[in-house]
Amino acid sequence: MSFIDIIKFLFWNIIGYALAIFTFYLAFYYFKYFSRYRPLPGPFPLPFVGNRLQYRGHPATWAKRLHEEYGDICEIYMGGERHIWISRADLVEKIFRPSLNNNYLIRITHREGLDEIDVTTKGITFNRSLDSWTFNRKFFNQAISSLSFMKQNVIWTQNLFEEMEDYWRELKFQTENTSGKEFTLNISEWMIRFTTDVIFTLTTNKRAYSFANYFNQLSNTKTKQHSEIEMVESENLIKNIRSWLHALQFFMDTPSLWRKYIPSFKKRSEYLKSEVDRLNNTFMELVKQRRKEIEMTPEDEQLIPDMLSMLLTVNTPRDVTAKLADEHHTRPLSDEEVRGNILEVISAGVDTTANTFCFIVYHLGHYPDVKEKMLQEFNSVFRDDLSRPIEHEDLNKLVYCDAIIKEVSRLMSIVPVIFRMSIKADEIVKYSFPAGTQINVNTHVIHTHPSHWKDPEKFDPSRFLNQGVPGGNKIAKNSLLIFGGGLRMCPGKNLAMTELKALMVLLYRKYDVELVNINEPVKYHYSIVKSCDDLMIRIKDRKEKQ
Numbered sequence: 256m257s258f259i260d261i262i263k264f265l266f267w268n269i270i271g272y273a274l275a276i277f278t279f280y281l282a283f284y285y286f287k288y289f290s291r292y293r294p295l296p297g298p299f300p301l302p303f304v305g306n307r308l309q310y311r312g313h314p315a316t317w318a319k320r321l322h323e324e325y326g327d328i329c330e331i332y333m334g335g336e337r338h339i340w341i342s343r344a345d346l347v348e349k350i351f352r353p354s355l356n357n358n359y360l361i362r363i364t365h366r367e368g369l370d371e372i373d374v375t376t377k378g379i380t381f382n383r384s385l386d387s388w389t390f391n392r393k394f395f396n397q398a399i400s401s402l403s404f405m406k407q408n409v410i411w412t413q414n415l416f417e418e419m420e421d422y423w424r425e426l427k428f429q430t431e432n433t434s435g436k437e438f439t440l441n442i443s444e445w446m447i448r449f450t451t452d453v454i455f456t457l458t459t460n461k462r463a464y465s466f467a468n469y470f471n472q473l474s475n476t477k478t479k480q481h482s483e484i485e486m487v488e489s490e491n492l493i494k495n496i497r498s499w500l501h502a503l504q505f506f507m508d509t510p511s512l513w514r515k516y517i518p519s520f521k522k523r524s525e526y527l528k529s530e531v532d533r534l535n536n537t538f539m540e541l542v543k544q545r546r547k548e549i550e551m552t553p554e555d556e557q558l559i560p561d562m563l564s565m566l567l568t569v570n571t572p573r574d575v576t577a578k579l580a581d582e583h584h585t586r587p588l589s590d591e592e593v594r595g596n597i598l599e600v601i602s603a604g605v606d607t608t609a610n611t612f613c614f615i616v617y618h619l620g621h622y623p624d625v626k627e628k629m630l631q632e633f634n635s636v637f638r639d640d641l642s643r644p645i646e647h648e649d650l651n652k653l654v655y656c657d658a659i660i661k662e663v664s665r666l667m668s669i670v671p672v673i674f675r676m677s678i679k680a681d682e683i684v685k686y687s688f689p690a691g692t693q694i695n696v697n698t699h700v701i702h703t704h705p706s707h708w709k710d711p712e713k714f715d716p717s718r719f720l721n722q723g724v725p726g727g728n729k730i731a732k733n734s735l736l737i738f739g740g741g742l743r744m745c746p747g748k749n750l751a752m753t754e755l756k757a758l759m760v761l762l763y764r765k766y767d768v769e770l771v772n773i774n775e776p777v778k779y780h781y782s783i784v785k786s787c788d789d790l791m792i793r794i795k796d797r798k799e800k801q
């Protein structure tokens with residue numbers, strides 16, 4: 256046998272073995288697929304990639320198409336991993352059962368990428384360790400929903416809004432048009448910065464100077480209130496938080512093989528990982544600095560009762576939490592845990608609240624009758640003094656405002672998908688699936704499902720009024736999932752509702768607000784949440800008009 260013959264022999268043998276292995280894999284793959292017990296409807300998967308090649312854009316847009324084709328419950332394969340999509344309220348009953356024995360308390364299947372950015376054993380949202388999640392969530396919940404925290408939220412929202420108005424006045428002055436009364440602004444850009452400032456101040460008692468920074472980008476003159484260094488640090492922090500959010504999506508969705516071996520993915524992965532490390536270090540520094548300040552503060556002197564101090568002192572002799580702890584949670588939180596929780600408030604509370612507010616502004620621009628009814632409600636609550644400071648108690652009286660927020664959030668589904676994982680094998684209606692199956696709740700479709708909503712596409716806040724009274728409106732259980740459901744429901748719900756109502760009062764009681772491009776549909780893109788793009792509004796101070 257010549258050398259060439261040996262090479263040929265080896266070559267064909269290798270090809271033969273590879274083909275045999277591939278055929279075996281194919282047979283096994285489809286045997287498993289076709290023999291699955293009580294299977295769900297869904298698109299036909301390919302070996303290795305599953306249905307990944309059909310996935311374009313964002314899970315929410317794909318899920319809408321899947322629902323149209325396969326109905327209220329269906330399955331897809333991401334690579335080899337089976338995902339079940341649920342799009343009807345009664346089918347999520349089990350998933351949101353509020354019990355610690357619930358089979359769906361873990362949010363997401365194991366993803367190496369999320370381990371790499373260190374969010375699966377710390378913090379809350381992607382924490383897969385139920386012990387650690389319960390521990391952190393308890394303190395997070397209580398710190399964030401304490402009355403003093405809510406009141407601080409109202410105070411800071413007002414103070415910072417007034418500061419933002421000063422910047423608007425200055426910009427108006429610089430760009431004054433002939434009428435001199437109105438001012439045009441990109442509310443989506445301002446809001447992202449505004450909510451960053453509110454949340455950052457509330458949790459750490461430090462300023463992020465986000466909207467001051469934005470003012471500097473737009474203005475001929477720079478703000479003199481803050482130093483150059485503060486502004487640079489602020490800009491870096493804002494960019495860093497945005498990268499962190501991109502990193503979450505990227506590391507959650509991108510298979511590790513792609514991240515390791517495809518150059519463009521590898522490069523992106525390295526960049527985002529360095530951004531995550533940078534942000535973790537910044538927040539760790541903040542935690543350590545506050546720990547030191549607490550140690551240095553004399554015992555008879557009060558500590559600042561913001562969220563950072565609450566989390567750092569719980570179960571310590573300097574506890575400022577009005578005894579949040581109980582007999583099951585007796586140890587203090589570590590610096591790492593506090594860092595994870597603080598980062599979580601900032602990342603979960605900024606985009607969600609800012610974008611909800613922008614979508615509210617968009618809808619109020621299109622429905623003057625709804626806006627008018629809202630203004631009447633402000634009049635009835637604030638009587639004849641529309642400029643007086645807002646009290647937390649005022650906001651509880653704004654039931655129509657509350658209904659507007661719910662209706663806008665129903666139609667826009669800011670968080671369009673809620674993730675859960677089955678801990679044990681289970682079944683929903685007649686369909687079975689194994690332990691570790693990814694369950695995706697399709698809020699986007701549930702929120703407009705004709706089984707739950709009359710005239711689902713119609714914007715009608717009054718559907719949320721008069722609930723719980725005889726003959727009043729009824730909302731089907733689990734059909735409104737703005738803040739999710741069960742024990743993993745959003746802990747920032749009350750904080751967000753308070754901030755949104757305060758913002759609606761602050762903007763609309765003082766200004767006439769119009770959309771600049773009234774005939775354009777609202778622009779948005781999907782990142783982790785549905786994000787409003789470039790919403791231009793024109794505002795006129797009512798007093799100046801007279």
Ligand code: HEM
Nearest residue numbers: 379380603604607608670737738739740743744745747751
């Ligand atoms: C309008 C504003 C907001 C919306 C629409 C929103 C929506 C949601 C949704 C849908 C979830 C998933 C719930 C589930 O899995 O059942 C969630 C989780 C979460 N949200 Fe919010 N949220 C908002 C504001 C906030 C704020 C202000 C904070 C914090 C200050 C916050 C912190 C969190 C956290 C930590 C989780 C994870 C909970 C867990 O896994 O246990 N959110 N949010």
